[in-house]
Amino acid sequence: MTGQASILVNEDNRLSREQQLWRIKILVSTYFGYAGFYLVRKVFTICKSTLAAPVEEGGYGMGFEAVANIWTAYLIAYMLGMFISSFIGRKWGPRILLLGGLGLSMACNIVFGFANSYATFLVFMFFNGLVQSAGWPGTVGAVSEWLRKKERGTIMGFWSTNYVVGNIVVKNLGGFLLATCSIKYGSYMGVRYSFLGCTLLAFAIWWLLFFWQRNKPQDVGLDPIVDLNRDTDRSVKASVAERVTFRQYLDLLLNPVVPLMGCCYFCVKFLRYALDSWLPTFLDLQGMDVGRAAYYSAIFDYAGLAGAIVAGVVLDRFFKGRWERVCLFMSLGTVAGYLAVARFGANPYALAFTYGLVGFMLYGPDTLLCGAGSVIVAGERNAVAVAGIVNGMGSIGPIVQEQVIGRIMGGRVPGEAVQLANSLSLSISVFFVVFMGIIAWQVSRIRRTQNENAGGF
Incomplete structure (x- = not known):
């Protein structure tokens, strides 16, 4: 067994000032981090009507059936990607999932900002679904070793509202850019600015994750917060090593x-x-x-x-x-x-x-x-x-x-x-x-x- 699983931790002990400070950083960065995934996930849904509208009306001329196919491709890829992300996250840690997934999803949305064709949207939306699947397991894994048993439910109950914030932000920011730029430059450019503007904000959040997110307290030289050896609450017996094999997965x-x-x-x-x-x-x-x-x-x-x-x-x-x-x-x-x-x-x-x-x-x-x-x-x-x-x-x-x-x-x-x-x-x-x-x-x-x-x- 590797890692720090053998360290004994008394979860009744008070956290040090450094542990408390870093835990705040973890909760804030992962909260906005998952909201950031929504910024490069949901822009497509508010642009559907423009993408489907005929070219002579200022749209992309795809039609609603094609738009539905693009989103279905996303949903299928998202489902498949969850199983891939669960293994990658368990093998290499949630930080890889969060930074890699959000970064690649931003790249997809930059492509959407300049794309014109149905085929381009379909292919890159499928890929976006795969990398978007890194978001939720990555954020859950990122906070798991920073929250103790007695407080986990309460904190995660509030923390789990992150996707609502993401939804609100993307609808307001993306909608504002879509409406404003469509009036100024035409519907075509409204879609472009909506994708690229939300991606720019997601880029800022990526840096917040880069500086403030760590998988566990030991990564920043602190003592562990949770007792990894406590198995009385566990219904599933599984390795607590830092790295696992595919067989263990x-x-x-x-x-x-x-x-x-x-x-x-x-x-x-x-x-x-x-x-x-x-x-x-x-x-x-x-x-x-x-x-x-x-x-x-x-x-x-x-x-x-x-x-x-x-x-x-x-x-x-x-x-x-x-x-x-x-x-x-x-x-x-x-x-x-x-x-x-x-x-x-x-x-x-x-x-x-x-x-x-x-x-x-x-x-x-x-x-x-x-x-x-x-x-x-x-x-x-x-x-x-x-x-x-x-x-x-x-x-x-x-x-x-x-x-x-x-x-x-x-x-x-x-x-x-x-x-x-x-x-x-x-x-x-x-x-x-x-x-x-x-x-x-x-x-x-x-x-x-x-x-x-x-x-x-």
């Missing part, structure tokens, strides 16, 4: 708990992305005007943010790190939310608030499964690998939901289509409960065995 990948977490995350991302993509449309088809539908659909997101923070706090204060119990409880709440949707579906305003309940219950497991839960289940050193595997399996969900719900919505009476889509989501939420129930049973069984062995020893 496969042992982690094939442990039953990790793929089950991936199945749960498939359900979570299916449901979350379904509402991200379709909720304004659902409300509009139920009788709410388009403007109000967009406004009320945000209830889902705001309630979800609250749910993510609450889940982290209760994980530390009441569930003592038992992430699987928090997720099981909130999965049951998700089913209750969809039952409320079915009950009040005829009223668009009541429907918006019941979707808020779904958001509150859904975002908690979303952040735990790929955040604190990924750290707890196999230890700090394996967090980057677990987060990548779980997110990789989960990322199949957005691809499936877009196609399935799109087919449901086409060729049906609006009310019937919305009802059928909600019934599908209710079924997925039930599967979510089943998978979480299996995980909770499995983890409880493993912990009971560990306690019996410890008592016998």
Whole structure:
């Protein structure tokens, strides 16, 4: 075994001033670091209409079908890249993922800023999806050895809002550049400035990561903060060495708990992305005007943010790190939310608030499964690998939901289509409960065995 895994650490000891200072740097740099990934991920989505518009109207002339194909290529590459990133991050560390992934993604967006053809966008968007997948496992791995057990859930609950900040910034900055430059220089140049302007800000964030991010305290000459030898909370036995072989990585990948977490995350991302993509449309088809539908659909997101923070706090204060119990409880709440949707579906305003309940219950497991839960289940050193595997399996969900719900919505009476889509989501939420129930049973069984062995020893 290599690295510092053999050092004994008392997590009840106070952190030194230097440890506290560096931990602040780590949390700030990774928070904005993941937001930076959004700056070179989401510009395409706000430029879709210009890319699809005919050339004579100032667009790129691609058409909406071609634009949809480009984004589908991104989603597929992102899913595949998660498995690659999980191995690279576990083998060479999260710093390589963050700096390399963000740097290569910036290069792709520079190409987008000067590209004109469908083929160029398609090829480089696929490559962008591969390198974008380094973002989340890299950031989770980057904070895992800087947060102790008793505080991990609370801090990561707030820290996990980084993607919301990224979304807000790219929509505001990219949208401003797109609108302003389109008026001044034409739509064609608006797209270029939007891509290049957001890339410039991401470049500044890359330097923040370069100077402020380190994988562990020992990298800056400090004593370790977490006890890597503590395995009483771990449901998955895996190497805590700094470097692992591919065989050791496969042992982690094939442990039953990790793929089950991936199945749960498939359900979570299916449901979350379904509402991200379709909720304004659902409300509009139920009788709410388009403007109000967009406004009320945000209830889902705001309630979800609250749910993510609450889940982290209760994980530390009441569930003592038992992430699987928090997720099981909130999965049951998700089913209750969809039952409320079915009950009040005829009223668009009541429907918006019941979707808020779904958001509150859904975002908690979303952040735990790929955040604190990924750290707890196999230890700090394996967090980057677990987060990548779980997110990789989960990322199949957005691809499936877009196609399935799109087919449901086409060729049906609006009310019937919305009802059928909600019934599908209710079924997925039930599967979510089943998978979480299996995980909770499995983890409880493993912990009971560990306690019996410890008592016998």
